[in-house]
Amino acid sequence: MSGMSKIVKTISGIAFPFITIYGLYIIAHGHLTPGGGFQGGAIVASGCAMILVSYGSIWTMNRVREKNLSILESLGAVCFILLALLGLGFGTVFFNNFLVGTNSLFGVVPAVGSGLANINTGGVIPLMNFAVGLKVIVGLFGIVLVMAYASRTKEGKK
Amino acid sequence: MILEGIHIILPILIVVAAAFAVLMKDLIAAAIAVAAMSLLLSLEFYILQAPDVAIAEAGVGACLTTAILVIAIKATKRMEEDA
């Protein structure tokens, strides 16, 4: 797929930072507001797919290497499983929330009931959100990028 | 009262959009109909008080699926042939 017209490129370039910020906000506030790693990652991947469709797959493939995407996705998965295993090591069982109640990083226990939200709560849940978010962003964008690049080669052969 | 009216109207619109997606000969229009169906479905999820599912449906169903379908249609043919 080659790129689209200049209007589409400009508008998607303007909209892309806002979509990315919104998706990262949903990932970072996963333990406070609706959403989480998967939802925010899907939104950021949607923004990246918009850039891909408007600028063309060759332009994007020259800037983002597919190998790096694979490495980042594996990094997200390894971080997720490592956090679960740390629950086994520091706590009691697999997926134990060992950080809650320690008053250190993300370890504050919030007051019961609805009140002002504190972002420094949640134990390992925000860290798992970051890991899953990285994995979903890179995985979904990698799928779309690889498929678009494959369709480009077919067009070139024609 | 208004909420119940929306509860009746939204599933009908979802079915109409799905029927459009099946019946369209132009495959790009069918892909857009699928996207509209996903968007209406995410609105229905939001009304049913499941904002998590609504965000996931809007992101994956309405945007990424459409992008993949458009890329696939661009690599093949745009119009559906008569069987």
Added chain:
Amino acid sequence: MSRRDITAVLSFSIVAIFFIFGALMIHPFGAPDETGMDDNIITNAQTETGANNAVTSVVFDYRGLDTLGETTILFTAVAAIIMIFRRLNK
């Protein structure tokens, strides 16, 4: 009507009857039959996991193994697609 049409109409009506019975037997909106586990999670989620969002605390803490399975599914799908299309891209 051919035999195939009759078979199609019969199977469609049987499935429709099952769906209609299911829709009639559904409990009213927002009132599930068993509420023991819901109430337990709603009252204890904030103090046990420290997250204000009860849905996220269920997804990443109480039912963490489900999320691990979902992550595995996504990882396998992405790996398979990249494997197929990498060969096609060369």
